[in-house]
Amino acid sequence: MLQINQVSKLFNPGTPDEKIALVGIQLHLKPADFVTVIGSNGAGKSTLMNIISGVMRPDTGTLHIEGAAVGSLPEFKRSQWIGRVFQDPMAGTAPNMTIEENLAMAFYRGKVRGFGLGVNAAKRRMFKEQVARLGIGLENRFGAKVGTLSGGERQALSLLMSTFTSPKILLLDEHTAALDPARAELITQITQDIVREMKLTTLMVTHNMEQAIRLGNRLIMMDKGRIILDIDETRKKDLTVERLLGEFEQISGKKLADDRIVLG
Ligand SMILES: Nc1ncnc2c1ncn2[C@@H]1O[C@H](COP(=O)(O)OP(=O)(O)OP(=O)(O)O)[C@@H](O)[C@H]1O
Numbered sequence: 001m002l003q004i005n006q007v008s009k010l011f012n013p014g015t016p017d018e019k020i021a022l023v024g025i026q027l028h029l030k031p032a033d034f035v036t037v038i039g040s041n042g043a044g045k046s047t048l049m050n051i052i053s054g055v056m057r058p059d060t061g062t063l064h065i066e067g068a069a070v071g072s073l074p075e076f077k078r079s080q081w082i083g084r085v086f087q088d089p090m091a092g093t094a095p096n097m098t099i100e101e102n103l104a105m106a107f108y109r110g111k112v113r114g115f116g117l118g119v120n121a122a123k124r125r126m127f128k129e130q131v132a133r134l135g136i137g138l139e140n141r142f143g144a145k146v147g148t149l150s151g152g153e154r155q156a157l158s159l160l161m162s163t164f165t166s167p168k169i170l171l172l173d174e175h176t177a178a179l180d181p182a183r184a185e186l187i188t189q190i191t192q193d194i195v196r197e198m199k200l201t202t203l204m205v206t207h208n209m210e211q212a213i214r215l216g217n218r219l220i221m222m223d224k225g226r227i228i229l230d231i232d233e234t235r236k237k238d239l240t241v242e243r244l245l246g247e248f249e250q251i252s253g254k255k256l257a258d259d260r261i262v263l264g
């Protein structure tokens with residue numbers, strides 16, 4: 001489904017500010033793989049997400065989605081294949097537009113439109129059914145401006161919107177990190193349901209070790225621009241936070257340094 005071959009990225013090459021972000025990344029995801037990504041500060045997690053979504057170009061290496069080379073396509077051309085939810089609840093939605101308008105915008109993304117973001121009765125019913133599945137009552141607030149929603153409600157909506165185009169890849173970029181524990185758990189639950197129901201191929205960056213272990217069928221750990229651990233479904237079942245930290249220390253020769261780490 002997603003094939004990343006020998007992707008490297010260096011920032012500010014040849015200057016005192018030179019930063020190695022990614023080194024020869026090899027990552028192949030099968031359809032419906034749900035991979036959690038953890039790593040120390042500056043390990044290259046965000047850069048990897050940015051390169052997959054097309055925000056950044058790699059210096060070397062190739063990217064294929066379902067066999068098609070997408071590495072040279074700009075972000076807007078990849079957007080119908082890639083759904084992304086960011087850490088910042090403000091990032092994925094338009095605050096001055098209503099819930100319905102936001103949904104219409106997401107629904108028509110990448111599609112040829114006739115006359116604007118028209119929503120007929122059938123579309124409205126479909127949108128409401130989708131929003132009702134989130135289980136947080138947003139279907140009763142369709143006319144409300146999104147800027148009036150809580151952070152958790154906005155993340156739930158962003159998540160739903162990111163899947164409207166039936167993306168081939170879903171990128172979750174610490175999407176629960178800015179929420180309080182109860183809302184983070186709700187969004188985690190909704191994420192699991194959506195990913196399972198839509199069989200989405202998913203990459204989720206998280207600083208929450210327990211979450212990284214509990215969710216998905218595969219876990220990768222990054223350090224200094226490399227994937228240093230790749231744990232499959234069978235090994236993941238027996239994984240604990242202590243064991244994972246131990247493995248990290250053994251491979252990297254240091255303790256995991258992450259300002260925002262949550263052990264669970
Ligand atoms: N636009 C940029 N310009 C220069 N250096 C950058 C840029 N973006 C990232 N870097 C550097 O590249 C390296 C990888 O950064 P990246 O943000 O991908 O790490 P990360 O794993 O997401 O880190 P964190 O968990 O701390 O957010 C770091 O050393 C970072 O300082």
